[in-house]
Amino acid sequence: MENVKSEELFERAKVSIPGGVNSPVRAFKDMNMAPPFIVSASGSKIYDEDGNEYIDYVGSYGPMILGHNIKLVGDKLKEQIDKSLSYGAPTRLEVDMAELIKEIVPSIEMIRMVNSGTEATMSAIRVARGYTGRNKIVKFAGNYHGHEDSLLVEAGSGALTQGVPSSSGVPKSVTKNTIVAEYNNMKSVKKIFLEYGDRIAAVIMEPVSGNMGVVPATQEFMDYVRKITKEYKSLLIIDEVMTGFRLALSCAQSLYKVEPDITCFGKIIGGGLPVGAYGGKREIMQCVSPVGPVYQAGTLSGNPLSMTAGLVTLRYLKDNPSVYAELERKGEKLQKGIEKAIEDFNIDATVNRVGSMMTLFFSKKKVMSYEDAKKCDTKMFAKYFKAMLNCGVYLPPAQFETFFISNSHSDKDIDKTIECARTALETVTS
Ligand SMILES: Cc1ncc(COP(=O)(O)O)c(C=O)c1O
Structure with a gap:
């Protein structure tokens, strides 16, 4: 070499x-x-x-x-390039994307596009806090949800390799509401809920973690996390940024037969261009601005090139199971x-x-x-x-x-x- x-x-x-x-x-x-x-x-x-x-x-x-x-993706992108790159205004492509994801993933009733997986998880957490009126978030050691401040605690992947499980520059005041549980360990989740249950806005998890190497949640663990979050009226956020449309057309949640309250997406839905999205139950997503009080925005969110590459990719997957x-x-x-x-x-x-x-x-x-x-x-x-x-x-x-x-x-x-x-x-x- x-x-x-x-x-x-x-x-x-x-x-x-x-x-x-x-x-x-x-x-x-x-x-x-x-x-x-x-x-x-x-x-x-x-x-x-x-x-x-x-x-x-x-x-x-x-x-x-x-x-x-892939020619199919490239050809459509070239067509879109001829129509300009970004408008900062709504397009048919965004409606098509939202409707397609809803059709493929039954837990999604409304969805908002962002520009990266990090933005998706960051926004999902803000919505969970806004919806529940609670502050605490539970995440799992070794799960990575992007580089949002409050989630950079015992994150995997790059953070793991660099030997900095939590980053400098993140004030303790930001992570004090983040509680870390052990992946695939029901006792550790139970202990946290017994202590903080009515203050927990959400549990966020990778269904199959890909950021400490591939480590899947067991079915029993997934079922338990869904059950306990329901019991305490906390939301379950499933981070499918990596697993979404990769492990199955209807994502990892279909394999586990679990219905999250919010799902985060990224990667495949942009077909190789920058993208992210979060979506879920209508009642929850209606908290998002401009309908509701949770502010979230983006200059290039839902931009026509990412939507085009993502739509071609998702349609291909849907048509070729x-x-x-x-x-x-x-x-x-x-x-x-x-x-x-x-x-x-x-x-x-x-x-x-x-x-x-x-x-x-x-x-x-x-x-x-x-x-x-x-x-x-x-x-x-x-x-x-x-x-x-x-x-x-x-x-x-x-x-x-x-x-x-x-x-x-x-x-x-x-x-x-x-x-x-x-x-x-x-x-x-x-
Ligand atoms: C599960 C998961 N969530 C979130 C992210 C963050 O996505 P991005 O790098 O697009 O910000 C990643 C990135 O690899 C991821 O694997």
Whole structure:
């Protein structure tokens, strides 16, 4: 793998951009190398400045479920570009988007578009507080909901890798109403509700966490969280920024048969362009300005390009439900291939996967919580990551991230990835 031009660019970038990147995980901090600087991507492949081709399992951290440079999406975007980029006025595209999401996700009666997942969770929490008249929020250790101040407590992902579970610059007065519970631990939730129950506005959770690596909630845990939130008249906010339209057309909530009060979306609904959204019960969403007293706004919210790319992507998924069966088949094939290598070479590693989201943890024990994830051998992951990159497979550069499979990954891609994983696992652990 050549990396000269990327190295040069990274040196330049570090002079003008903090850490050389516009989002921390891209700096490859724990990998001890310059990140490849990307020039283009097509289908399942991504290409860097140094002329290397990789099979891409980052997929822009989730949005690219169809793969890169999809003609259907590009053609519609070109049509929209000819009609100008943004108006700051309502458009038919926004109505189409709201109606489509409502049709696909039954828990959504009204929805508001924003520009990122962070904005979606931040706004959902404000609405939950406004609606209930309560201040406290419960979140789970290792769940990441973006970089909103009050949620930057024991967050996963970038915050985890950087070793700063809570960020500096966030006053204690802001997080004093955030209570952290243990994921998949009903006792920890119960204890918090017994103490603070009538002051809790909402519980926010990732249904399948992708930000401490892939760690799914158990069905029992999900049912319990729904039950206790109802009992105490607190809202349940399900953060489907990553899982929404990825794990199933009607999102992870359909797999768990759970009806949240508010759902947050992002990533796939923008088809690769900046987006976020939050929606839920009509009575709750009618608290939002200009109908209700909870203020929330955005210059570029619902902008025509994001709506166009998102609509094409969602309509494709709706019209081609076999995509999900195929993602499951390819995910299972990749998982089995890697598990076989783990067994053959007797490695202390385990794979977690739900549909097209997957993580290889260097841990002997099954990973079910943030505590389990933190015990993984991250140094071994770094070695594995580099070996995979050298073999032409581009994985997320951290143990606590998710590999995403797209509709563009072919069986040939999966076979090659398994072959690389076998070699990588054998060499890095010997
Ligand atoms: C579950 C979840 N919520 C919220 C966010 C924040 O989204 P964004 O990065 O678009 O602000 C992310 C980002 O990865 C996420 O995975």
